[in-house]
Amino acid sequence: MLKPALALFRRDLLLAWRQRGGAVPVLGAFVLMVVLFPLALGPDPALLARIAPGIIWVAALLATTITLDHIFASDHADGTLDLLVESPAPLAMHALAKAAAHWLVSGLPMVLLSPLLALMLNLPGHVYGTLMAGLLLGTPTLTLIGTVGGALILGARRGGLLLVLLVVPLYVPVLIFGAGAADAALNGLDAAPGLMFLGALLLVGLALCPLGAAAALRAALT
Amino acid sequence: MTSDADMPELRAQRPVSLANPTRFFRVANRLLPWLGAATAVLFAVGLYLSLIASPPDYQQSETVRIAYVHVPAAWMALFVYVLMAVASAVGLIWRHQLALMAARAAAPAGLVFTALCLATGSLWGAPMWGTWWEWDARMTSVLVLLFFYLGYVALIDAFDDPARGQLSASILCLVGAVNVPIVKFSVDWFHTLHQGATVFRLDGPTMHASMLAPMLVMAAAFTLLFFVVLLWRMRGLRARARIAAAAATAAAEGA
Amino acid sequence: MAAEGFDAWLAMGGYAAYVWPAYGLALVALVGLLLWSILGTRALERRAAKLRRTREEEQ
Numbered sequence: 297m298l299k300p301a302l303a304l305f306r307r308d309l310l311l312a313w314r315q316r317g318g319a320v321p322v323l324g325a326f327v328l329m330v331v332l333f334p335l336a337l338g339p340d341p342a343l344l345a346r347i348a349p350g351i352i353w354v355a356a357l358l359a360t361t362i363t364l365d366h367i368f369a370s371d372h373a374d375g376t377l378d379l380l381v382e383s384p385a386p387l388a389m390h391a392l393a394k395a396a397a398h399w400l401v402s403g404l405p406m407v408l409l410s411p412l413l414a415l416m417l418n419l420p421g422h423v424y425g426t427l428m429a430g431l432l433l434g435t436p437t438l439t440l441i442g443t444v445g446g447a448l449i450l451g452a453r454r455g456g457l458l459l460v461l462l463v464v465p466l467y468v469p470v471l472i473f474g475a476g477a478a479d480a481a482l483n484g485l486d487a488a489p490g491l492m493f494l495g496a497l498l499l500v501g502l503a504l505c506p507l508g509a510a511a512a513l514r515a516a517l518t
Numbered sequence: 519m520t521s522d523a524d525m526p527e528l529r530a531q532r533p534v535s536l537a538n539p540t541r542f543f544r545v546a547n548r549l550l551p552w553l554g555a556a557t558a559v560l561f562a563v564g565l566y567l568s569l570i571a572s573p574p575d576y577q578q579s580e581t582v583r584i585a586y587v588h589v590p591a592a593w594m595a596l597f598v599y600v601l602m603a604v605a606s607a608v609g610l611i612w613r614h615q616l617a618l619m620a621a622r623a624a625a626p627a628g629l630v631f632t633a634l635c636l637a638t639g640s641l642w643g644a645p646m647w648g649t650w651w652e653w654d655a656r657m658t659s660v661l662v663l664l665f666f667y668l669g670y671v672a673l674i675d676a677f678d679d680p681a682r683g684q685l686s687a688s689i690l691c692l693v694g695a696v697n698v699p700i701v702k703f704s705v706d707w708f709h710t711l712h713q714g715a716t717v718f719r720l721d722g723p724t725m726h727a728s729m730l731a732p733m734l735v736m737a738a739a740f741t742l743l744f745f746v747v748l749l750w751r752m753r754g755l756r757a758r759a760r761i762a763a764a765a766a767t768a769a770a771e772g773a
Numbered sequence: 774m775a776a777e778g779f780d781a782w783l784a785m786g787g788y789a790a791y792v793w794p795a796y797g798l799a800l801v802a803l804v805g806l807l808l809w810s811i812l813g814t815r816a817l818e819r820r821a822a823k824l825r826r827t828r829e830e831e832q
Binding site for chain 2: 444448449451452453454455458461462464465466468469472473476489493497500504508511512515516518
């Protein structure tokens, strides 16, 4: 049951690396969105430190979203998806494998790059740990929710724009708990509740999102 | 899978009470005039009670009258979403076209109720809290709900194949139904974290009967109006399916 | 109702600028929703009936 999903996972990583430039485009978008804020709001270090967690979280959320409209599109176009539906392994496992590969080339690089951006935004050092832990727990949930959205919009008119409308409202809890935890740490409060809620969301997402994505993929193929 | 298009004719022989579309629409059409009349009467009574017969609140004075449209709109915003989620689940599990149709027909009404709830809430907030918008837990949750409705309406019409749009939007509706309580919880948490400058409660300690009566009558009027709209829109969807079916047969004959 | 009472009622205790727009918006939204639903359905039903008639004539 695991073997086909693992094969799909490896294939997706390889494709991301060879065809889509790996993590470079999504990281570029992530950094650019963060850079826009000091340019718009001015370089006041105190202000930037105050809003840094929120900026980094919103940028990570939007960068994830814009990469997701193609998560199933090429597989849909070349018929891979039809084969996956026919395969004996459950479709939900395949969706999970695709989500994992997607997160490794988009979510994880953003987590690793976030300290650099925090540095540019003058975030105090003691918040780094919470920010990164939150992103580490939160970005996989973003990807998992996004897989459902990416499957729902397969073949839709103006799918990319539609995906933003569908997925961003679903991201609200992740954003609140993630940015909230970092904000709590920034203000010397306990960040643990926010991080725990993020972990809970990740578990719920792991359990439900692959099923939702599988249902949406079946709807796309009927 | 059967599409919307051939639904009424194919399923006409099924011996199931109101789940049978032909029978459903026959009963619905007989019901509609009565429902419409009852809605009009309830609105007349409700408006009389809320604008003329009820006293001003001792704290909120005359602005409390805004509540008689705001609160029913908020109730309907939630009620319609719950109804859509149940109908989508029934429609997805048993492939019941009538249930999917009901969910689809309800969505624009839910969207209107949600927008009305936000707009009237804003008009109430301006004199009472001194601000048109407050990032209060309830307002934020309703705002997110508005985006769920918008997403549903946008997704259902985004495909060339209407059956596909229907299926995808139903899945989205269920995903949203799981998410709505989580959003509500997270927004409550957000609110306690960012304790705002204005601390307030919408509802007073207890509600006097003179205020409860207009509220309930208006809520009943809103509910009946919703069902009138729902039945009309379902009829519209049936006509649309027939047009699509006719176009499909015409195309098949032409080829 | 006396003219004075009517004016007082219209003034809504000084909150006329908030109460009346709320009711006005509700009226526009709900009547609009109802008319949109009824007229839209009627138009679709007319088109469906016309299509059926042309098909019957063809046969």
